[in-house]
Amino acid sequence: AQSVTQLGSHVSVSEGALVLLRCNYSSSVPPYLFWYVQYPNQGLQLLLKYTSAATLVKGINGFEAEFKKSETSFHLTKPSAHMSDAAEYFCASERRGAQKLVFGQGTRLTINP
């Protein structure tokens, strides 16, 4: 069955430091992959998506993610954290043609001043 695993339910970094949020998928065929952000008391906002074009995907707010088939990973990175990046981040996968998202458990990102 399709699944998504996010390593680390909480990640804390200092302002200006590198942000790395980990996501691994389980699927025999590479799925579509997404990163969403959820700010407190808000819905989900799409940060970026992988749909089998370039393996390095750039998103909004300076985030990017790299699809690595050999590692079944789609980790999210940002070179320099900003206080406004504090939020919950969800990795999700979609089996091609399924039109159904499977979400990871989420990672809460805290930014220390």
Next chain:
Amino acid sequence: SAVISQKPSRDICQRGTSLTIQCQVDSQVTMMFWYRQQPGQSLTLIATANQGSEATYESGFVIDKFPISRPNLTFSTLTVSNMSPEDSSIYLCSVGSLEGGYTFGSGTRLTVV
């Protein structure tokens, strides 16, 4: 991307009662999706709603508990029936995006007392 309006944004309900959540999209869409986010948890798909046909429910969700209407291509409702405290969650509707990925409403925060 489509803009989704979801109402109510939050509600506190007595156990045993029902709540109907509305989702309005600013453009016509074929499929609408309803998700549940339990406290501190990730998102789980409840059902997929196509206009003109019965909703398709995921494992663990039944129509008697979560009846869904889809009267036209821009609107859907989800009813949470005979509520118990375990139904306290955030409920979100979602639609597919032409650019790939999915757009989410801001969610309905339900507390059952």
